[in-house]
Each structure stands twice: as C-alpha cells, then as structure tokens.
Amino acid sequence: MVHPLRKHIESISKLTDEEFEHVLTHFTPVKYKKHTQLVREGDLVKQEYFVLKGCLRSYITDSTGKDFTYSFAAETWWVTEREAFTKHQPATTTVECLEDCELLALTHENRMKLGRDLWKYEHYVAEKTNLGYIALQKRLQLMITGSAKERFEQFVAQYPHLYNRVPKTMIASYLGVSRETLSRLYRK
The missing domain is CATH 1.10.10 (Arc Repressor Mutant, subunit A)
Incomplete structure (x- = not known):
C-alpha cells in the first residue's frame, strides 16, 4: 500500500523510493486524543501537520468568547496556524482535534531543509499552496456573494x-x- 503522504506528494511530483524515504525522515509521527489543542492562541507554532487519521478544526475566538470556525482538516490535509508557523510569531487561532488523530509533524526547520534538498518537494509545496489559495479565494467569494x-x-x-x-x-x-x-x- 502506498503511504498516504507519498500518494499526496505524487499527485504533484513523482518521487523515487529513495526520495520519499528522505522526505519521510524529516517528519515525526504523533498521536493526539480528541479535544487536544495542537495550537492555542498566543502559542509559537513550530510545526505543521499532515493528517493521516482524524479530523481537526481551526478557529478564532472573539472578545465575547464566541468561536468562529474557519477551516477543517481531515485525512491527507495539512493543518497548522500558517501565519504563526511561517513568520515565527504568536498564533492568533486555535487548532483542535475533533477526533483522535494520527499526524505527521514537520518542523519549520525541516520544511525549509526539505525545500533546499529536494526540488520535487518544493514544487509540491508551491502547487499545493496555489491550490489552497484558490480554494480560499472561492470560499471568500461564496461567503460574500x-x-x-x-x-x-x-x-x-x-x-x-x-x-x-x-x-x-x-x-x-x-x-x-x-x-x-x-x-x-x-x-x-
């Protein structure tokens, strides 16, 4: 059976077995129980996660304590607090496990190293980022109109x-x- 991360990467960039093994060495498998908060508002975010099993949500909380869900992540999706992860600043959102989750964690340092080491991985990230931006743009348009x-x-x-x-x-x-x-x- 093809590893879910490999299948996901290869939807954009085909990898040799050696290349995928190199990619996988940069990830750490982690498990979290339902209701665990991977990211809390104010946290420094050191990892992004590839979802192997489970479902998560990202949300913000207003000054009255009301939650506003802005995204979900299920199997083969990526999740983190993107701005905090990229800019090394405190998170403004929370990411919570809605189910027991099995994830692959990737540190920012390893993400950057992978991009330098393997152009195929960097190409994959660039394409997925573009597709994510398009999906976000469509969601925003639908929310407005x-x-x-x-x-x-x-x-x-x-x-x-x-x-x-x-x-x-x-x-x-x-x-x-x-x-x-x-x-x-x-x-x-």
Whole structure:
C-alpha cells in the first residue's frame, strides 16, 4: 500500500523510493486524543501537520468568547496556524482535534531543509499552496456573494465526508449561519 503522504506528494511530483524515504525522515509521527489543542492562541507554532487519521478544526475566538470556525482538516490535509508557523510569531487561532488523530509533524526547520534538498518537494509545496489559495479565494467569494443555502450546498458537495463527522454547530460557524438555520437548510 502506498503511504498516504507519498500518494499526496505524487499527485504533484513523482518521487523515487529513495526520495520519499528522505522526505519521510524529516517528519515525526504523533498521536493526539480528541479535544487536544495542537495550537492555542498566543502559542509559537513550530510545526505543521499532515493528517493521516482524524479530523481537526481551526478557529478564532472573539472578545465575547464566541468561536468562529474557519477551516477543517481531515485525512491527507495539512493543518497548522500558517501565519504563526511561517513568520515565527504568536498564533492568533486555535487548532483542535475533533477526533483522535494520527499526524505527521514537520518542523519549520525541516520544511525549509526539505525545500533546499529536494526540488520535487518544493514544487509540491508551491502547487499545493496555489491550490489552497484558490480554494480560499472561492470560499471568500461564496461567503460574500452566496446565500446561506448556496454555502451549505457547496460545503456538502465539496466535503460530503465531513458533514457527519463534524458537530453541526461547528459547520454552522464555518458557514456563517446559526445552528437553527443549518437545521432548516438540511431538511430542504
């Protein structure tokens, strides 16, 4: 069976067995229990994570204590607090395990080393970054111009595997609607 990380990288850049083994030596396997916070607001973020198993969410909390979910991460997705990881500054968000998780952790130092050592990995990261930016741009456009129904339908179409794994209050937060509105949309 092909390692999930290798399969993910090879969707962009094909690797030899030796190249993949080199990539894998830069990662550390880690396991976290449900409800563990990988990143807390104010933390310095030293790692990004590739999800092998489990589901996580990233969210911000306003001054009244209300949470706003801005992303989820499930199998074969990457998760971290990107700005804090890249700029070496305190996190402004929280990343929490919604299920027990098995992840591959990559330090910033190892991320940079891999990019220098292996152009195929750097190409993969650049392409995934571009695709992530496009997805974020589409999500932002839909949040601005789309109705609650359109946002819900897009979420279910794009992430059908998440709908039954993630608490509905968090999906409602992600979509910018109330839990009650989400219930009405689901019944239609």
